[in-house]
Amino acid sequence: MRVLILGGDGYLGWPTAMHLSAQGHEVMAVDNYLRRRLAREEDSEALIDPPNLHQRAKLWQEVSGREIAVRVGDLDDWTTISSIFEEFRPEGIVHYAEQPSAPYSMKDRAAADLTLRNNLGVTFNVIQAMAAHAPDAHMVKLGTMGEYGTPNIDIEEGWLDIEHKGRKDRVLFPRAASSLYHTTKVLDTDLLWFYVRTWGLRVTDLMQGPVYGVETDENAGHEALQPFLNYDELFGTVLNRFVVQAVAGYPLTVYGKGGQTRGYLNIRDTLQCVRLALETPADEGELRIFNQFTETFSVNQLAEIVRASGERLGLSVEVKSIENPRKEREEHYYNPVHTGLLDLGLEPNLLTDEVIDSIMRFVMRHKDSIHADRIFRGVTWKKG
Numbered sequence: 001m002r003v004l005i006l007g008g009d010g011y012l013g014w015p016t017a018m019h020l021s022a023q024g025h026e027v028m029a030v031d032n033y034l035r036r037r038l039a040r041e042e043d044s045e046a047l048i049d050p051p052n053l054h055q056r057a058k059l060w061q062e063v064s065g066r067e068i069a070v071r072v073g074d075l076d077d078w079t080t081i082s083s084i085f086e087e088f089r090p091e092g093i094v095h096y097a098e099q100p101s102a103p104y105s106m107k108d109r110a111a112a113d114l115t116l117r118n119n120l121g122v123t124f125n126v127i128q129a130m131a132a133h134a135p136d137a138h139m140v141k142l143g144t145m146g147e148y149g150t151p152n153i154d155i156e157e158g159w160l161d162i163e164h165k166g167r168k169d170r171v172l173f174p175r176a177a178s179s180l181y182h183t184t185k186v187l188d189t190d191l192l193w194f195y196v197r198t199w200g201l202r203v204t205d206l207m208q209g210p211v212y213g214v215e216t217d218e219n220a221g222h223e224a225l226q227p228f229l230n231y232d233e234l235f236g237t238v239l240n241r242f243v244v245q246a247v248a249g250y251p252l253t254v255y256g257k258g259g260q261t262r263g264y265l266n267i268r269d270t271l272q273c274v275r276l277a278l279e280t281p282a283d284e285g286e287l288r289i290f291n292q293f294t295e296t297f298s299v300n301q302l303a304e305i306v307r308a309s310g311e312r313l314g315l316s317v318e319v320k321s322i323e324n325p326r327k328e329r330e331e332h333y334y335n336p337v338h339t340g341l342l343d344l345g346l347e348p349n350l351l352t353d354e355v356i357d358s359i360m361r362f363v364m365r366h367k368d369s370i371h372a373d374r375i376f377r378g379v380t381w382k383k384g
């Protein structure tokens, strides 16, 4: 299959590009380095600085004998995206190309404006480019479990069958996001649903939980092929951050009561889920939604898992509750359904002692690259 990876330089994009290439798909990766630029501007760079997309593709060819085509350009620009679609005529599209940080989106007006315009602008352009140049293609779009918020009822996979005043219907599951970033994902879903039902596009919207880890089958033993691992408050996801904090001797920063519960997954499982979704596409006129995670943990449970791993590896890890900079429930009901991807064949890689210890060992090898002052910045959800 010809697969276009939008956001192909990112934490998930580059490993996905290699994974699909290894499976024999013809892959083109597109990125404008927005993530690297923002990280540089905010002094929030990753633990290791990976080579650029062209260099990564060269290294991948040396290691695997396979080619990944690379284009550098802004997908929010119609001329750029339109010419890429016209040239490549994708059969599958993986859309990762958004500003993915909740704290960044809440930092100030300019960051919020960039997040809103970029995320909606790219999704709109992908829809238009599909309609113009690849109407039969299937888009796999990355949404987030954060679209649902933390309702006091079970979270279904995207849709809810309701009975109201004696009549029945199927509606999008109610959304209640807790940051502007997550809200852009809600708006994306609505935009996709509008064009799916109006133009008959094929779309899978993956409600993904926070991802952890860096190692995959394709990059094992090749550090230059590994994705960037951010540990700062803006771009780091919680488990990756806690591991770096543990290695740096920085107390694990639990926000408030630490009962915030979310669904998590190993980066290896992101690759599996995206491949499975691509290889069994949504039907014409179908917006298929899967909840993409393998296990749920509260922040307190994650802190305990990292503390215990640190102890096994000879580190003394402190856990500290700090005032919650976010506006979110710190104790709540959480029971999301997640059977769709398992039914497609997902074989979960769970967060075992061995897995967390191996991430910890990876970070310990790079301990000298940690800048402790990047860990906490105090971005709050307050107005202005």
Ligand SMILES: NC(=O)c1ccc[n+]([C@@H]2O[C@H](COP(=O)([O-])OP(=O)(O)OC[C@H]3O[C@@H](n4cnc5c(N)ncnc54)[C@H](O)[C@@H]3O)[C@@H](O)[C@H]2O)c1
Binding pocket: 006, 007, 008, 009, 010, 011, 012, 013, 030, 031, 032, 033, 034, 035, 036, 073, 074, 075, 076, 095, 096, 097, 098, 099, 100, 118, 122, 142, 143, 144, 145, 208, 209, 210, 211, 212, 237
């Ligand atoms: N990492 C996670 O834990 C997680 C969890 C849930 C959902 N997601 C979603 O998955 C996707 C990928 O996440 P990630 O962690 O790899 O983020 P990332 O920032 O590492 O990757 C996104 C990539 O898209 C690129 N990009 C953004 N805007 C672009 C534009 N206008 N033109 C071209 N390229 C552009 C960025 O430069 C970046 O390389 C995002 O949409 C994110 O919201 C991620």
